[in-house]
Amino acid sequence: MTINCKGTLIDLSSPKVMGILNITPDSFYDGGKYKDETAILKQVEKMLLEGATFIDVGAYSSRPGAKHIAEEEELQRIVPVIDLLIKHFPEIIISVDTFRSKIALETINSGAAMINDISGGTMDAKMFETVANLQVPYILMHMLGTPQNMQKNPVYKDVVEDVISFFANQIFELHQLKLNDIIIDVGFGFGKTSDHNYEILKNLSLFKSLDAPILAGVSRKSMLYKMLDISAQEALNATTSANTIALLNGANILRVHDVKEAVEAVKIVEQVL
Numbered sequence: 001m002t003i004n005c006k007g008t009l010i011d012l013s014s015p016k017v018m019g020i021l022n023i024t025p026d027s028f029y030d031g032g033k034y035k036d037e038t039a040i041l042k043q044v045e046k047m048l049l050e051g052a053t054f055i056d057v058g059a060y061s062s063r064p065g066a067k068h069i070a071e072e073e074e075l076q077r078i079v080p081v082i083d084l085l086i087k088h089f090p091e092i093i094i095s096v097d098t099f100r101s102k103i104a105l106e107t108i109n110s111g112a113a114m115i116n117d118i119s120g121g122t123m124d125a126k127m128f129e130t131v132a133n134l135q136v137p138y139i140l141m142h143m144l145g146t147p148q149n150m151q152k153n154p155v156y157k158d159v160v161e162d163v164i165s166f167f168a169n170q171i172f173e174l175h176q177l178k179l180n181d182i183i184i185d186v187g188f189g190f191g192k193t194s195d196h197n198y199e200i201l202k203n204l205s206l207f208k209s210l211d212a213p214i215l216a217g218v219s220r221k222s223m224l225y226k227m228l229d230i231s232a233q234e235a236l237n238a239t240t241s242a243n244t245i246a247l248l249n250g251a252n253i254l255r256v257h258d259v260k261e262a263v264e265a266v267k268i269v270e271q272v273l
Contacts (some may be wrong), residue, residue, distance in 0.1 A: 003137045003181045005093045005113040012213045012252040017262045018054040019047030023081055024061040051263035058097030079110055086111040101126040108134050120170055132177035139183045142166050144191025159196045160203045167210050185215040197223040204249035216246035217255035240265055
């Protein structure tokens with residue numbers, strides 16, 4: 001199970017860790033933390049040294065109820081950061097967290113390696129065609145609605161079946177366009193209640209039927225901290241617990257704020273799989 005990132009083949013049969021770099025002022029956990037070059041470089045170097053295979057850079061906050069920002073602003077925020085990271089870490093594999101095809105095109109042209117689309121192609125009609133033309137790995141995430149309304153009242157007939165069916169349709173469409181490197185992300189917390197999230201986590205292994213690597217993004221999310229009546233800042237231990245369950249159920253990539261702990265979880269789980 002490999003994906004091709006700018007000519008480097010990454011083997012996902014051994015799980016990998018993706019470190020999160022939010023350059024947004026309003027992300028739920030680390031909003032506004034990485035504003036200047038020094039802070040950005042320090043955090044990215046830390047994540048790479050701790051064992052991150054990918055760095056996921058996002059300039060549009062997708063937390064529930066997040067403010068919508070214009071495409072131009074997203075572009076102005078993200079391209080200089082891609083340039084900065086490539087200059088300092090030439091070997092870095094950058095994933096860009098965007099649902100906009102223009103941002104995808106510009107950032108890949110600037111040296112990013114893959115696209116992470118929270119909307120799974122539903123918020124920009126040109127996204128599938130763009131990633132297929134670029135021939136880059138594409139993370140296809142499931143979200144019900146948009147970041148602005150997704151948590152209002154999410155309803156499913158059967159959450160696991162519904163999400164699998166969504167992926168099957170989107171993957172079929174991407175295969176028609178000759179894009180093969182597709183990673184699926186079930187979208188914990190994106191248009192899902194806490195019960196929905198745990199139902200998916202429990203049944204994550206069923207998503208293996210789609211024959212695509214699975215990315216799990218549970219890091220410090222409200223499905224963990226609200227249940228424990230703690231804050232996102234206090235949810236590292238809960239994150240490791242959830243990541244371990246995800247790995248045991250077939251996750252190939254963990255998308256996290258805390259790389260060291262996720263890499264340790266991978267090493268421990270690999271001893272028993």
